[in-house]
Amino acid sequence: MEDVKAAVKDIFPRVKELRRDFHAHPELGFQEVRTSKIIAEVLEGLGIQVKKGLAKTGVVGLLDSGKPGPTVALRADIDALPVKDAKKVDYASKVEGVCHACGHDGHTAILLGAAMLLSSMKDKFSGKVKFIFQPCEEQIPGGAKPLIEEGVLEDPKVDNIFGLHLWTNYPIGTVGLKSGPLMAAADAFEIEIIGKGGHGSAPHEAVDAVVVASQVVMALQTIVSRSVAPLEPAVVSVGMLKAGYNFNVIADRATVCGTVRTYSEVVRSLIEGRIEEIVKGISAAYGADYRFEYSRGYPAVITDERVTEYARQVAAEVVGAQNVIEAVPVMGGEDFAYYLQRVPGTFAFVGARNEEKGIDKPHHHPEFDIDENALAVGVELMVRYVLENERLKI
Numbered sequence: 001m002e003d004v005k006a007a008v009k010d011i012f013p014r015v016k017e018l019r020r021d022f023h024a025h026p027e028l029g030f031q032e033v034r035t036s037k038i039i040a041e042v043l044e045g046l047g048i049q050v051k052k053g054l055a056k057t058g059v060v061g062l063l064d065s066g067k068p069g070p071t072v073a074l075r076a077d078i079d080a081l082p083v084k085d086a087k088k089v090d091y092a093s094k095v096e097g098v099c100h101a102c103g104h105d106g107h108t109a110i111l112l113g114a115a116m117l118l119s120s121m122k123d124k125f126s127g128k129v130k131f132i133f134q135p136c137e138e139q140i141p142g143g144a145k146p147l148i149e150e151g152v153l154e155d156p157k158v159d160n161i162f163g164l165h166l167w168t169n170y171p172i173g174t175v176g177l178k179s180g181p182l183m184a185a186a187d188a189f190e191i192e193i194i195g196k197g198g199h200g201s202a203p204h205e206a207v208d209a210v211v212v213a214s215q216v217v218m219a220l221q222t223i224v225s226r227s228v229a230p231l232e233p234a235v236v237s238v239g240m241l242k243a244g245y246n247f248n249v250i251a252d253r254a255t256v257c258g259t260v261r262t263y264s265e266v267v268r269s270l271i272e273g274r275i276e277e278i279v280k281g282i283s284a285a286y287g288a289d290y291r292f293e294y295s296r297g298y299p300a301v302i303t304d305e306r307v308t309e310y311a312r313q314v315a316a317e318v319v320g321a322q323n324v325i326e327a328v329p330v331m332g333g334e335d336f337a338y339y340l341q342r343v344p345g346t347f348a349f350v351g352a353r354n355e356e357k358g359i360d361k362p363h364h365h366p367e368f369d370i371d372e373n374a375l376a377v378g379v380e381l382m383v384r385y386v387l388e389n390e391r392l393k394i
Contacts, residue, residue: 175325
């Protein structure tokens with residue numbers, strides 16, 4: 001199907017133009033008003049049925065081939081991050097303190113590119129395509145869940161779903177896929193130690209919240225090594241310890257905040273329970289009280305085996321079988337997981353790193369950028385995924 005490659009090449013300048021426009025005008029989660037307006041205008045211009053204002057700023061397009069077949073969903077996240085853009089390029093962010101430092105501008109442009117081509121190829125596939133432009137992936141509780149609650153996977157019912165992420169961990173021209181666990185559940189916790197303040201010269205008359213919190217932080221580091229089975233991936237990280245007022249005042253309160261990353265729901269619940277057991281025990285030992293909050297974020301991204309194998313075959317047509325790699329699971333979170341809990345699907349990492357061009361910064365870095373040739377790979381992946389989808393017969 002070399003005609004697909006040629007078609008992608010034809011629209012590539014427009015896809016790149018859209019990506020750079022989104023990059024220069026980033027918008028935070030649930031604030032993507034300008035972005036959504038452009039998305040809707042492009043889809044409507046293609047004759048695609050459009051629903052706007054879903055989950056506040058989400059846009060969903062529906063393309064009907066006019067022939068019976070599966071309903072395939074393609075998803076892109078559209079939000080930016082509260083990060084200052086430090087790149088010296090003409091498409092750098094024009095919004096102070098906001099930047100597309102995770103590639104969502106590229107995801108949005110890719111999905112629009114796929115819509116451009118598929119709308120002109122209705123004779124080449126059967127069934128329907130839903131183009132899901134999702135707001136707010138970067139902030140818990142995210143945009144996927146409210147979209148699902150508003151029926152994005154229904155009417156017509158989605159048979160399978162495909163998503164991707166531009167990935168600077170992988171070199172340009174590669175695609176990473178893996179069946180099963182791919183990205184971790186991402187949770188947050190907050191612990192408040194409630195002690196008794198006092199003068200620094202009389203610690204025996206106080207309950208030092210700093211000491212108690214310090215003991216808690218150290219004890220939390222034993223959960224993964226001593227309570228979780230060695231072959232189960234898990235991370236417990238403390239990102240903030242806040243306490244104290246002055247050098248000679250014993251703090252009466254201390255706050256400990258952190259994150260938990262897991263793949264197994266059993267391990268997830270185990271760690272939540274162990275954190276509170278540790279906090280409760282140490283607080284009691286020192287005569288302190290505590291408050292504990294555990295916030296469950298996105299579940300783990302678990303891809304479907306059959307759909308992933310199909311996506312491998314599609315990716316091999318795009319970049320060559322030798323460049324389709326087994327993706328390494330990561331402990332980062334993604335609310336694409338919510339879609340996968342309801343319909344079979346998979347998620348691809350599209351290589352966007354190019355050290356020769358100086359494009360090698362990690363995601364969320366102020367100088368993050370992508371090799372824009374990855375946009376063409378993404379568009380072709382999505383288009384081919386739809387054109388041959390009947391092979392799945394899900």
